[in-house]
Amino acid sequence: MSKRVHTREAQRQRTEFYESGKILDADPATRHLSVCWICTLRIDYEQAPGTTTDSHTLDHYYPVEDFPELQNDPDNFRHAHFDCNSSRGKGDAERGLGDPMPAWWG
Ligand SMILES: [Zn+2]
Known part of the structure; x- marks a missing residue:
């Protein structure tokens, strides 16, 4: 089970952070x-968030999976x-591409 919550408030925060x-x-x-x-x-802030490889995403310094309270x-x-967020693994994109991160990461 994902620990993420997708609330209207979270979406508003995400948009506000991009802006x-x-x-x-x-x-x-x-x-x-x-x-x-x-x-x-x-x-590339000209592109809508999450639409191209160099467009904006909100990443969490402390991964949500490990720190859901943050x-x-x-x-x-x-x-x-x-x-970059996708490559990092525990980011927001949840795409599962690339190699697993080594144990020391994150
Ligand atoms: Zn980057």
Whole structure:
């Protein structure tokens, strides 16, 4: 069973987090705050979240599977590429692609 909860509130937070990143990305002075926290490259905020490999996703610093109580905690939110998030494993994409992460990861 997944520990994720998909509530309207969670969806609102997700959209709000994307919008906040988009605003940061629009200004060169704050752009570094909105890059992908995994690979540190710019995220494509022009694309709708989760639609392309370099579009935005909300990643959780502490994985939801291990820390379900933190999944709605904004302090646990990180901007990430869809592809990076997917590769990380316990991210939001739940796609199961790529190799399993080594035990020391995360
Ligand atoms: Zn990335």
